[in-house]
Amino acid sequence: MGTGATPVEVRITPDGSWASTQGNNYSYLISSHDPTYDYSGDAVVMTVYFNNMGGADPSGSSSIIINPRASTDIIGRLRFNYEQPI
Numbered sequence: 001m002g003t004g005a006t007p008v009e010v011r012i013t014p015d016g017s018w019a020s021t022q023g024n025n026y027s028y029l030i031s032s033h034d035p036t037y038d039y040s041g042d043a044v045v046m047t048v049y050f051n052n053m054g055g056a057d058p059s060g061s062s063s064i065i066i067n068p069r070a071s072t073d074i075i076g077r078l079r080f081n082y083e084q085p086i
Helices: none
Strands: 008-012 019-020 030-035 045-051 061-066 076-082
Touching: 008 076, 030 061, 045 076
Parallel strands: none
Antiparallel strands: 008 045, 019 061, 030 045, 061 076
16 A cells, blocks of 8 residues: 555445444554445445555554444454555
8 A cells, every 4th residue: 555545445235224433553554434334224335545555664454343323232344454565
């Protein structure tokens, strides 16, 4: 992920409404994601935007947690890994 990193689109297919929260080390790799919730219960495409990572940045991971609306139960987690180039 260097300058001009391409955003990643993830299809969320819930069984009801959901909201997302920032997971472990969220801001290390991820600059933002949209949408952060959906109350329709329909499938939706979430776009995840990444920070620009360079060769000097250490390897690491970031995650987004998907919860049922008004609950702290976890129904899904998106984890993204960054491996430092050799």
